[in-house]
Amino acid sequence: EWFQEVIVNETVDDAYALLQLAVSRKHEQIVPPFVLPLVVAAPLTAGRRSLVVRLMEEFPDTFGFAVSSTTRPPAEGEVDGEDFHFLTREQFQEGIKKNLFIEWIEVEQVYHGTTHAAVRAVQVQGRMCVIDADVEAAQVIRAYGLEGLYVFCAVPTDDNLLQDRFETREAEASHVEKRVKDAKTQMKVLKEALEEDPELFDLIMEPETFEITYMKLKNSISMRCPTIVPQHAVWGFGRPLWDDSLRKYGDSPLKVMVLGPALSGKSTMCVRLANEFGAPHFTTGQLLRDAAYENPTEVGIAAKKFLDASQYVPDKFMVLLIQQRIQQPDCLSRGWIIDGFPRTPSQVELLVEKGIWPDKVLFLECPFEDLFNRAQGRQLDPVTGQVFHERIEGMAPRDQLHRKKTAKQVQKRLTIRHDDSEENVQNRVDHYDGIVPHMKKMYANVSAYLQSNRPLDQVYADILAFVKLDDKLLPHVEVTPVTSLTATEYTVVETAKFKQVQLLKLQDLLPPEAKFYWVQLAEFVKVTHCIQLHYRYEDFKSTHKVDLLDLSQVPQHTAIWLESKEPTEVLISLQVAPPEPPKEEKPLPLVFCGPSGAGKSTLIHRLMAEWPDKYAFCVSSTTRAPREGEQSGTDYHFVERAAMEAAIAEGGFVEHAEVHGNLYGTSKESLEAVVASGKSPVLDVDLQGVKSLKKAGVAAALLFVTPPSAAALEERLRLRHTESEETLRVRVAAAKAEMEGASKPGLFDHVILNDDVDKAYECLKVVVLTAAERAAPLTCRAITSAYDWTAESPGQMHANLATTTAQSVMVALRRGRHLLKTAVDRGFYNSISFRSTTEIHVGPVHEIL
Known part of the structure; x- marks a missing residue:
């Protein structure tokens, strides 16, 4: 129990292989796991040897043979450890006793076999060890416990088919007869072996042509070990690489x-x-010449009329020629x-x-x-x-x-x-x-x-x-449906065109751990409020800027010429600013509503902690008794019922409601105190209070914080340990009613789901920023369009910018001259810059009359 692995040091090389194997089981990022061996079993007449040889020729760096052991003497030129491990009979028998051999056989008093160490010697090189065997040997190896990919290549069971196959390979009838007999014997042994152990082979390949059998063998290896035989070695680099419906062996x-x-x-x-x-590889010109003159076809003869008349050949003929060629x-x-x-x-x-x-x-x-x-x-x-x-x-x-x-x-x-x-x-x-x-x-x-x-x-x-x-990305890219994204902000870290779709790789910025997701661009833009692009300015070879900062000289409509000798991409940026700062508006109150336990207080505290200069809590008044730890003036203004009823009657509250027999409300005095400090008041009210605020016409951002479900809310309330069972039931019932009432359209500006407080807070930040920018200031526009001296209209519009502060757009322009028109609202300074990937000329600014 002290040791997780015990390594027997028979030889240093094998002991080291066992050490690597032990480490890989626990730390595969340090030592990659060994590649499982390939056991190929078949009658010799099934082309077993040819399959193995073909694998070794196509993938010489990823496959290897285990060096077998034998007790026969070395033949001339044979090297111990390279051709065979030459052992004495006593050494071989000792190895059998120690269970060192995964398979062995004795023929005419000569032992032959393969040790597990010989297999590991191939695996330690990062290769797949190929073991060429028959059914009996495969059974022995499987019984030994060697993990691997076990494949059997079958032959036809029909005598005539077998004879036809072997007559094409053997000249002498006696050889053919022997081959047929051996093949039938092996198929019989296979049947008996499968009855005993149906899972003996991972794959049994039915009789096919040699090429199809070889491709199936490669695919079975690739599915298990793509580092040994990559998928493209079976299906190529086209669509069948990733689209199973188009695959055809060969x-x-x-x-x-x-x-x-x-x-x-x-x-x-x-x-x-x-x-x-x-x-x-072909061109339409080659196809046309061949079909019209060299090897006339019906389509070519029809197209020849146009060629002989030096006329343009209609597209339909060219497409028909391509269609015929690719078939x-x-x-x-x-x-x-x-x-x-x-x-x-x-x-x-x-x-x-x-x-x-x-x-x-x-x-x-x-x-x-x-x-x-x-x-x-x-x-x-x-x-x-x-x-x-x-x-x-x-x-x-x-x-x-x-x-x-x-x-x-x-x-x-x-x-x-x-x-x-x-x-x-x-x-x-x-x-x-x-x-x-x-x-x-x-x-x-x-x-x-x-x-x-x-x-x-x-x-x-x-x-x-x-x-x-596609082959490079296939093992690493898994596309995430955009509907399963939960964060409100992501960074695009990579783009790709994969499986004939444009993808974005997104990074989730929320703590504690940044996550990555691949999504389809077309689907992502449908659910995205804003995409902000960043450009590497060093990639732009030419930069020009036009500043219009003198209001006495700034025309409403201007024209600027752009000219490029080459097709180019131009980043056009428009910045605008009014001459005077906008009139200050009163801070907009943020009104939080939601059932007890939904997480309102947590979100409010985080908001005020991050922006203490912008938001302050507007302390509500209540007639209920303080809970343990609550302080008057901080958590609530705790007041007598009679006093609060009198203030309500005098119009001193902007909202109020009675909940569970207690009065709650927000006084005008409390609200005005926060506004006077220059901060946005933050209110925590119930559903009745929200309705009161809307009825009174108070301008505010109304937010409803909801738990994932009533069951989740009940669990949160129980964890507080502040409520009796009866009170808990009342609160849960009230929460259900509140959640149902909040679903009424138009009651709230935003609903925030708090199933994860970090994500809920990120959503809240987006909401409050949106609320702060509710005013709709004037916008300025810049329109780029193509230019043609002879055209009556300005030409095709490339881009339309509309912004209150700054906006950029990337425009692809062809060679030649282009016109940028701007229409700027009166009283706005503006600056337009052009950055292009090639040299461009920017002409002077003209006023459009």
Whole structure:
């Protein structure tokens, strides 16, 4: 009982492995748990050895074999401890007595077996130990008590099917007959073993093709040990990685679209993606040429009429060609990489109608100067349509084509594309700038935006990171329904596009421990009162500020020009201030109401302790006797009934009520004393008192504090030990009536649920701040809109700011000139600042007549 583990030091290496195992059981964050071994059992004819070899070849760093022990002499070249552990017969028998072997057998007076230490020697390296066995050996290992993943690969039970399978592998009939007999024997042994122990194997794989069997084996390992075989090794990086309904063994489709302006590097990245993931890569131009000329199809022949007439091919033909291509077996199995399509929002809509939706969309972005420089060196092979570039490293024919002779032939026939002039490039880029914002919105949940004017390896590394993002986040992200969030304030600490949804990672700021939650952005904004964004100003390369601080010169309506050579994001901030401070209003009373035990006093004390200069308790009057510890003038003004009735008759109370045979109320004198001190009066009244205040028209914030339930309230009251059983019953009954009465619409401004005092107090703070800002001051506006000399109207509006103090908005602007219009209420100073991610020019301020 003194020791939790006892380690027998047979060998230093195994003793150390046992020590690690012992520590991992208690402190897996220090020593990770050992990976359970894999026991693969099957008739030899089921391809057992081939499955094991394939695993070792695909995952050489995560699988390993235990070194077996034997009493036979070493063959030439065999090394003790590497090929086998060569033991004497006496040593082997001693190991059997000590129960060191998980399985062993004696054949022709030679022992063969595997020790538990040999398995641990593989586990201590962080690998999965593979044990190749038959049914009998699996039974022995299971009986030994070795924990692991036990898998059996079955073969057909039909003689003809078995014979057909083995005749494809064996040349001699005698071999086939022996194989069939062995397989049938093993299946019979399996049946008997399962009758004895139905849980002998964790997985029995029915007869399938070798490839399907191998994929099932990988998936079973991945479900148990994703660090050994990751899920993407089974299902790829596309939607089947996380959507079970789309899974099919043997298929791992990844669907990617790469979009961007001409010369942004789409084809280069597509080729890399296709090589990395084995997915077919195509452009609509290739599909069109093939269907119209090289391998004519019905759709291609119809589209050819437009090509021959040098007319634009309608979108419906392009979408049909894509639809036909992605139904081919290679696309169904591996997915597709579409290069440069769709190019317009209407094409996106057509693809959606046909059920064509990508896993990932990559928008490549690049400055115009870089795009035009790339156009200068771009060359086209008119025979294959392949594009080369002499100025970009690795893009010349000699780099792209493996055979020198072929490269020379291609080099001779290269031509310059007719549309690579500066004017054409500018027009194509302008057109792209006009439609890409709409496409980004349509693909918002699955897209990333990447600057492609960087080294190719950097761009591709970012693309890979986004394509593999679902796989990276899958073990760590669990989405929380927004309806289960209980705090009133969170900080956004991370964002992600995961499983084709935009997510926010929220941090709960309430003590004692900060918690994190992943939520869907679209759902979160529906229940959010305010989202305050913070920006890293160092990310903005250009900053401009326009101050309008001379009221004699401040026009009501102004126009400011913005001009950018590149698409940019501009953070526009508007700050306003009236010339004179606003007229001081009387402090607004806060009226708390709720059943006894709901927690009103606790919340009131915390509020006044945090803001002693803003809030003061308005002491009520009562005719009941003081309780133990209560002081007159602090807890209540304890008065005689006759005196209080006289004051009420003279109008000296703003509210009063009779509760449980005692009078309670708030005197005007007490209320005015707090107001005179410059603080907001805090009142604790009952439901009758609230109704009196509303009837008298007293301006106040009316708050009802409620417990989670009447049962919870009763428990709280009992814990006070201040009430008799009869009094307790009266209070609980009154509380139920009060809670029911408080539910009347319009009676209270806010209802605060006090199931957790910290959360209830956070809610109270939001309420009191809202109450303090009830006045509706004038607002100022700033509107940004597109500019066009030839247009009759100002153009598309980008943003509309309305604020009483300060507000900011991030606006995405395309290349060119834009107009910022401001409409400021008279008598307000204002300042407008512009911070952009690229260099922008801000023109002078003009007055709009």
